[in-house]
Amino acid sequence: ALPYSLTRSQLTAIDEVHADLEKPERMLRLLQGDVGAGKTVVALLAMARAAEAGTQSALMAPTEILARQHLATIGPLAERAGLTAVLLTGRARGKERSETLAKIASGEADIVIGTHALFQEAVEYRDLGLAVIDEQHRFGVHQRLAISAKGEMPDMLVMTATPIPRTLHMALLGIRDIASLTTPPADRRAIVTEVIPYNTRRITQAIRRELAREGQVFFVHNRVHNIERIADEVRAMAPGATVAVGHGQMPDGELEQVMLRFMRREADILVSTTIIESGIDIPTANTMIINDADRFGLAELHQLRGRVGRSKHRAYCYLLLPADRTINEVAQKRLKAIEQYSMLGAGFKIAMRDLEIRGAGNLLGAEQSGHIAAVGYEMYCHLLEEAVLELKNEKPPPPPSGTTVELGLGGLIPRAYIPSDQRRLEAYRRLAVAASLDELARTRDDLTAAYGSPPRAVGRLLALSEIRVLAAGLGVRAVTIRESDIVFRAEDPAPVAERLRAGDAPGSISVLPPRAVDQLSEVYFRVPPAYFEAPTLLRVLARRLGAAPDPARSPNRNAHPAAPIR
Template sequence: MRPTALNPLFAEVTTLAGVGPKLDKLYRRLLGREDGARLLDLLFHLPTGAVDRRARPKLAEVVPGQVATVTVHVDRHRPPPPGRSRAPYLIYASDDTGDLVLTYFAARKDFIDKILPVGETRIVSGTTALYDGMLQMVHPDRVVAESELDKLPLVEPVYPLTEGLSLYQVRKAVDLTVARLPQLPEWQDDAFRKREGFPPFADAIKALHRPAEPSDLAPEGPAWSRLAYDELLAGQLALMLVRANLRRPRGRVSAGDGSLRAKITAALPYRLTGSQARAISEIATDLEKPERMLRLLQGDVGSGKTVVALLAAAAVIEAGRQAAIMAPTEILARQHLKTVAPLAALVGLRVAILTGREKGRERADMLARLAAGEIDLLIGTHALFQEGVDFHDLALAVVDEQHRFGVHQRLALAQKGEAVDVLVMTATPIPRTLVLTYFGDMDMSELREKPAGRQPIDTRTVPLDRLDEVVDAVGRALSDGRQVYWVCPLVEESETSDLAAAGDRFADLAQHFGDRVGLVHGRMKGSEKDAAMAAFASGDTRLLVATTVIEVGVDVPEATVMVIEHAERFGLAQLHQLRGRVGRGAGKSTCLLLYKTPLGETAKARLAVMRETEDGFRIAEEDLRLRGEGDVLGTRQSGLPGFKVARLEVHSKFLQTARDDAALTLARDPGLTSERGEALRTLLYLFERDEAIRLLRAG
């Protein structure tokens, strides 16, 4: 049960005065809450800056274009002429150093007379401008009498907005929310809080929404840092509770005698790299322990993760049990099958695939064999954890491209057997701070070397106005017997975008190179995609125009040229993934990044990093620096919990402390039943990590 003290914050925004159904809709959009925006969402909707009204210059000292707060005498009004309702209502005002025109559009005369009576002195605040050589202020933000100066907020927060919501409305709603802030227990460690100079939770919220100085709003300041630490601590606690819950059911010792692994290793056409051998050894050690395994395998592009997954599967199959590999897309699942099947056939492993495409009798037969234990390894998409897919004895679940699946999907697959060990893989190296944040519940193995024979890739940037030269160069590569990828960002031209569409580019290149050109994109049927990929892999088509569906797992060693159109629109990790589709064979490989000028600073920095390095781990850190955590992990799209308050570029220094704090707390108080434990439960609900509390109860 949520602590009753928090109930006021979980009320909908419609409980605030002046927020009806129309505004509710706008708040849902602003706060990203389709199912209803709550006061809690407003509380964590933090300002991006502040308007400072503390300076009180004379009119002669006002700098046009800036916010000014001035004391003026109201000299005269000039309403719009009769019949010209669109003309402005002008109020002429002055002080002893100069004049100011206050301009209102569509204003009611009675309203103007009331707030700016002729002959009176008023304090007005707003943005100034020069118009026809005259200082003016259009629609002042604030107008108060001298006796009401205390009603003029001297520093006012500025919030992100959405179309239809004014800054005034959001400020008012947030202010009403802050007024409802309940009394909450202190969950931070006292000594730590005092050492860091953090204010109590309520004071931190008030400092950010009712700042006394613009500097109160600095993310590195004590108020923001306090809330960021709260969020990081909630995240680490939740991860550790998930981990404890996964560990609590005793695992089953699943590693066999190594015979199958030895056969597979002997059948490989190359030697395992040092980091592959190390990862396999770490996994085997985990499988031999009585606790359940939860391990993250990070590998750079082309570092040979599928082989590690196969050898991990072989370890449990030796012990007479089953394994599953789950991939986010059908193309990737079939690519895994293509890598695994020849080796499996050599050593007598029974492998099958299950995606949305397997239907009817074929699917029913395969599921019957799976339930009877006649399939050792099942490879597939999220179809694997659906109803009706029953394993005889699932021991190991391998989840590929983890960031595209939620924790729920990972657990759903793990629940297909008894005490299932879980290996999670990603080909997008994740910066260390993000590993701690999102995958702190896992042990980690890294594949840093490329398998022998991988060639360096010559990466160049080319402006799009040299497209004809690029097409000629592609023609020369095709004449030399090479194969080429050409990646476009969109499937078809949209009215709002000038990006090259894959369909249009395909038509254009087919005019040059005829039936040697193929096309693959996400809107094609699975069978059409497969046919297009197969034609390219066999060399029937030599130039493949594609969208980012080829980003992971596609392996055509003969392809040595990668052209990425509108490279400035892609994230670094995605560019690195796409580039990794070439450089897989013996030939020298080239990657051409086509960009549209002029380039923004971030895009320029991204393309420079791509030219400088092929190290995916360095690229991941740069990507985090340039884009922020939500985009790097895909949390914006995947439903992974992005941060409301913490900014890793500023607050990552607190991550290790939060992790240590959570570990120590749970070691002393595993059920969170002490006074601080109860306060930490409140924190978990506040940052909506309460799934972890359900795990506490389940335990």
């Protein structure tokens, strides 16, 4: 039993992962959740399930500090469940390393937590059944393949706090199963975020308030050349407090000792560069001060802010602006956004706002911006997926459908629902190129996660898109309305005619031969006048097109189920 309650989204993710582990085919799932959403416990329960099946699990983290932190979190919980967790890093030497390798090889270690050392040649697993990769964007394809090669195609769970749209994850990683943690833990509170000029008095107040409640403070200054001077200024603001300094140019061992001192509460204030951005979890540190905040990206500010507020105590984040420098317009937009989106689980909204500020073209780096702008984000992902599959000698995905649906029913995305023109056009594009009901369902889920439940007009647009996908699957080129008939135009009318006849709703079907002008046959589907009301017509068409024909002419809607319209 866990010492805390799980959120609804954690329970859903755990069920999905466990179901994957029961399947005969290999699991390849992405676990996506905002900072502090509770991804680690989902991974732990997956590893416990693997242990029940008699296999080992490996959890790979990008840094030794993060690996040690995972051990501190997972180790005691694993021990309560009768499991053994060990740590393996590149710095392990001598007897300690030999004993750890022996436990891994013998199978005594159920869970192996570490860094890149997990896939070194000397490491032999008795039976690696599950590989968990944390901060997956910090690892390359070859590193992910290397850990997989340590077992016989082990199941893989990759975790990320970066809310990249799911289509890009699918294209780049080949991952189609995605679990999202959208519900923050019950005891978490929103982080109070303020953008203020650099002011010694305000900074002193913030530091002393945190120290007075026996907490700790992060002070981020991303310039190594004068970080010691900044640390001296902080010491002057908080006499009697222990101030530690850490940055990426320190030797690995020295930097690790600094971080461990802070984690053990041997230092009250940590003045550091952005090395604390990824994964560091210190519940007693609940004040974050970021100097020269205008020099940071929006996602980076969000990650840094996520280092505090990881307990039930109210957390504070102060974004300091220089008094001697004018802040440009783009930086002002970033700071306004990070201040505005301070609620729990705001990562997706922040990512969307970041794309608006930078332009979607910057998503993969400046060198790709022209390509994305030229063909559109969704088409770019489609082409990218084609290229990835070609390199893997796999079958490319089907091209976007050219089927049109013109039923005289208005479906649109109101500006009130998606205010950004760019995001609204992106949503239209995703609906237009969707080639399956699953893609439409994912688009609907993404819209709901980002903007709330779709209004009626968006629901109608989704329903029209569903009809387009179903019709395209039957070889239909166009769906139109002509007086009292719904007309389907196709080169081969048999599939759509049979599908329409398979349904049990009222209506008559007739087929006209190909026209000379385009060699397309026409299938006329006449329904009662009452069915021409928009919601009814859309439901009837989706049901009839989604019903598989049966030799006995009885309906069977399980073969091609229509995605529900919400």
